[in-house]
Structure formats: C-alpha cells, structure tokens
Amino acid sequence: MKNNFKKEILSFIRSIGIPVAGFSGDGATYTNIVCLFPYYTGRKNKGTLSMYAYGKDYHVICEKYLIKISDFLRTLSPEAKTKIHVDKGDGDDKLSAYNAGLGFFGQNSLLINETYGSFVFIGYVETDLILPPDTPLTRTCTGCGRCAAACPGGAIENGKIHIEKCASAISQKRGILSAEETDILKKSGFVWGCDICQTVCPHNEKAALSPLSVFYEELLFSLPQLTMSNKTFSSSFGDRAFSWRGKAVLQRNLEILSSHDTEINGHTM
Numbered sequence: 001m002k003n004n005f006k007k008e009i010l011s012f013i014r015s016i017g018i019p020v021a022g023f024s025g026d027g028a029t030y031t032n033i034v035c036l037f038p039y040y041t042g043r044k045n046k047g048t049l050s051m052y053a054y055g056k057d058y059h060v061i062c063e064k065y066l067i068k069i070s071d072f073l074r075t076l077s078p079e080a081k082t083k084i085h086v087d088k089g090d091g092d093d094k095l096s097a098y099n100a101g102l103g104f105f106g107q108n109s110l111l112i113n114e115t116y117g118s119f120v121f122i123g124y125v126e127t128d129l130i131l132p133p134d135t136p137l138t139r140t141c142t143g144c145g146r147c148a149a150a151c152p153g154g155a156i157e158n159g160k161i162h163i164e165k166c167a168s169a170i171s172q173k174r175g176i177l178s179a180e181e182t183d184i185l186k187k188s189g190f191v192w193g194c195d196i197c198q199t200v201c202p203h204n205e206k207a208a209l210s211p212l213s214v215f216y217e218e219l220l221f222s223l224p225q226l227t228m229s230n231k232t233f234s235s236s237f238g239d240r241a242f243s244w245r246g247k248a249v250l251q252r253n254l255e256i257l258s259s260h261d262t263e264i265n266g267h268t269m
C-alpha cells in the first residue's frame, strides 16, 4: 500500500468529523489506523456520573465511525482484512495512539492530546494493509503532580495506577466493598467512573470542545435512585456505558454516596 493512501484515509476520516487520527504498527505485518474521539462538552462535574458516561455508550458511537473507515479502506483495497478496537481487552489503545503520534502520557497514565486534553476516547481499525507508521511525540506532561495529590485513593504513583485504589475501578466492582474502598468511593463523589485526575490536570484547562455532535445528545449527569425493575432499568439505561454492570452495583454506589453530603475535591454532591 502506498504512502499516499494515508492522505486519502485521513481525508476520509476528517470528512466524517473525526478531528485527530494517525497510523501506528510495525510497518511489516499490520497497521493501526487510530482515531481520537473528543468527548468534552464543556460540562464538568455536573453530577455523580463521570464525564465519559454523560452521553450514550461511547463503544457503540466510536464503533459506528470505525466501521465507516473500515468500509472506506475496502474501497481502496477490497482484500483488506480489518478489525475494530474500542476499549477491548486485546489491545493497548493508549499505546497505539501514542505510537501514532496523537498524544503523550500523563502521570495519571492517560493519553493527552495537545488540543483536546485527555478527554478523548481512543478507537482504531487494525488492518493487514501496510502503511508507514507515524512518529510518536517526544514530550511528556508537565509533571506537576496535581493528579496524584488530588486522587481520592492515592492511586497514582510514578505514572502508574494502583487499580485497587482507583475509584473508577471500585465503582465497577461487584459485591460488598471494604471500608477502604467505600471511603475512596465516597471521597470521589462519583457513582460511576472518576474524573478527578483529569479535571485537575493543567493540560485539560483549555481542552477544546468535542466537534462531534453525538456526544452532546441526551446527556445524563447523575443517576436517580434505581428503585425500578431490572427490565425498566435496561429499557431506561441499556444504551449507556454503565449499563453492562447492572443495577445492583450502581444502586450500592448510590447508597454509599447518599450517606455523605459534603463537598469533596470541588465536586458538590
């Protein structure tokens, strides 16, 4: 595959509204066509859901875009094999984006884009078409330490996350939480996910708004008490990024948070 197809692919990607994309891979057996999907809508800390869950399930949204790219690739090369990745267990999305030159790593372990900050989802089309990989950036984050200082679980250490102390991971955990986990969840102020290590980050202070209108649709900032049946829960929230975890875990988190009503880390309950 010739280098100039990169221009055609990028131009197609821009034509469908995705503002940032690039190429990574080994230059010999596979290529990842990596896209960033900015999701910041200008609303920060509006409620008990973290920002990535305000809109409809991002997996579904990003996959639709990636299918279009995959189809376009086959117009260039009908034999091309493709596989779509968004948050699946079999890929390292941040590293793919980093290698494609789309951003740099923060000490909060997230990929930070110069324009959109870390408020980006990452998705990519893996293909057997060989395209020259782009060059990673050489910079790092400012290293200010604000994320580690603000983290409610003290989970950030030397650019690594101790998952067991991360409120985002705890909010997904099934069963009865330990006293320490309960405390971290309360301190975070979130029923689902956690944004603190991103909202304090200077690289996000001027993060550009998402150009993708789909991320502004039917926003939900907080969850109500989930007293409804499982069936009603599914029909009300089945298209949201938190629904896979089910009602019981979310209701447990709501109960933990409702036993606590002060302001924490600037996040008012």
Ligand code: B12
Pocket (backbone or CB within 6 Å): 050, 051, 052, 086, 087, 088, 089, 090, 091, 092, 093, 094, 095, 098, 105, 106, 108, 109, 110, 111, 112, 118, 119, 120, 121, 122, 123, 159, 160, 161, 163, 166, 168, 169, 172, 192, 193, 194, 195, 197
């Ligand atoms: C498991 C997982 C989680 C777990 C564990 C996260 C963790 N940091 O370990 C939990 C549930 C806690 C979680 C939480 C969140 N997640 Co998550 N998660 C994942 C998932 C599925 C795998 C991550 C992983 O294990 N990667 C591999 C390991 C090895 O990565 P790592 O431990 O971070 O190590 C990397 C860094 O250390 C990095 N690195 C650091 N410094 C440097 C410097 C250089 C020079 C280089 C080369 C590399 C480097 O190198 C390692 C390899 O990439 C990915 C999707 C995917 N399939 O990739 C999403 C993903 C990372 N999550 C995402 C999001 C949005 C979140 C949350 C913000 C959601 C929320 N609001 O609650 C939080 C953020 C928490 C945090 N600070 O990380 C996005 C991140 C987008 C971005 N801008 O980076 C991803 C990419 C999903 C997606 N496709 O968009 N997540």
Ligand code: SF4
Pocket (backbone or CB within 6 Å): 108, 147, 150, 151, 152, 153, 154, 155, 156, 161, 165, 166, 167, 168, 169, 188, 193, 194, 195, 196, 197, 198
């Ligand atoms: S998501 Fe929250 S709990 Fe997890 S590392 Fe970031 S600030 Fe800490």
Ligand code: SF4
Pocket (backbone or CB within 6 Å): 106, 107, 108, 109, 141, 142, 143, 144, 145, 146, 147, 148, 197, 200, 201, 202, 203
């Ligand atoms: S808050 Fe500071 S140390 Fe943490 S990721 Fe942002 S710039 Fe890096």
